Amino acid sequence: MTEAPAYDTTSFVDLIDAFRDLQETLCLVAPPPAATLELTAAVADVTKRLKEFEAPEGHRVARDREMGSDVHPMLVKYEATDTSDTSLAGTVTFNHAHMGGGGAVHGGVIPMLFDDLLGMFVSRRGQPNSRTAFLNVNYRSVTPVLRALRVDARIEKIEGRKTFVTGTISDGYLVCAEAEALFVRLLPGQP
Numbered sequence: 001m002t003e004a005p006a007y008d009t010t011s012f013v014d015l016i017d018a019f020r021d022l023q024e025t026l027c028l029v030a031p032p033p034a035a036t037l038e039l040t041a042a043v044a045d046v047t048k049r050l051k052e053f054e055a056p057e058g059h060r061v062a063r064d065r066e067m068g069s070d071v072h073p074m075l076v077k078y079e080a081t082d083t084s085d086t087s088l089a090g091t092v093t094f095n096h097a098h099m100g101g102g103g104a105v106h107g108g109v110i111p112m113l114f115d116d117l118l119g120m121f122v123s124r125r126g127q128p129n130s131r132t133a134f135l136n137v138n139y140r141s142v143t144p145v146l147r148a149l150r151v152d153a154r155i156e157k158i159e160g161r162k163t164f165v166t167g168t169i170s171d172g173y174l175v176c177a178e179a180e181a182l183f184v185r186l187l188p189g190q191p
């Protein structure tokens with residue numbers, strides 16, 4: 001029998017959302033030194049409190065497989081609205097924490113979203129326990145922050161352990177970025 005997790009995922013999602021809010025707010029402020037010192041101590045207190053709940057790998061909420069990016073502080077949150085066996089459509093809204101400059105999403109954040117989006121989709125509809133072998137991203141036009149954008153993923157073909165997948169981020173009819181990737185299913189015992 002599988003042991004029920006000791007945590008409550010819904011309230012943890014609230015904690016992660018509060019953290020995302022903190023991250024974004026950090027990107028928007030210019031506090032004076034005294035306030036910065038005070039805030040640093042407050043954040044250190046929160047970290048100290050969280051450390052009381054450290055858990056071994058496999059028991060940490062941030063890696064809850066069912067919840068995906070919702071429970072991970074680094075990953076970009078997206079919503080899948082329509083999935084079939086070979087395709088996924090959804091939405092993503094990047095915020096100020098994801099901005100590189102000039103209202104554009106940072107060029108490193110976009111591959112992170114694709115790796116997670118495509119990797120999760122491959123795990124659920126292709127071959128579970130796969131790892132990214134390559135991920136090629138083309139930046140076709142500026143990816144704006146603070147707008148609901150469309151994401152698409154498609155499994156192109158599966159050959160043995162290999163799943164070939166593509167993805168796009170679009171702003172209306174405009175393609176902002178596109179990706180093609182290969183995920184390779186790990187062999188039993190492969191680290």
Ligand SMILES: CCCCCCCCCCCC(=O)SCCNC(=O)CCNC(=O)[C@H](O)C(C)(C)COP(=O)(O)OP(=O)(O)OC[C@H]1O[C@@H](n2cnc3c(N)ncnc32)[C@H](O)[C@@H]1OP(=O)(O)O
Pocket residue numbers: 065066115116119120123124130131132133134160161162182184185186187190
């Ligand atoms: C439910 C929610 C879950 C939740 C799931 C979580 C979702 C998030 C997913 C995130 C995934 C990651 O970021 S993973 C982290 C980033 N990736 C990595 O660290 C991977 C590092 N690389 C590796 O570990 C390895 O190179 C592997 C596992 C990818 C492949 O090694 P291998 O197992 O020894 O296999 P190997 O024989 O080399 O290759 C197998 C086949 O793939 C081909 N192949 C391998 N690499 C490449 C390549 N770069 N380009 C072209 N082809 C390649 C080979 O030619 C071969 O084809 P043929 O001769 O058979 O035709």
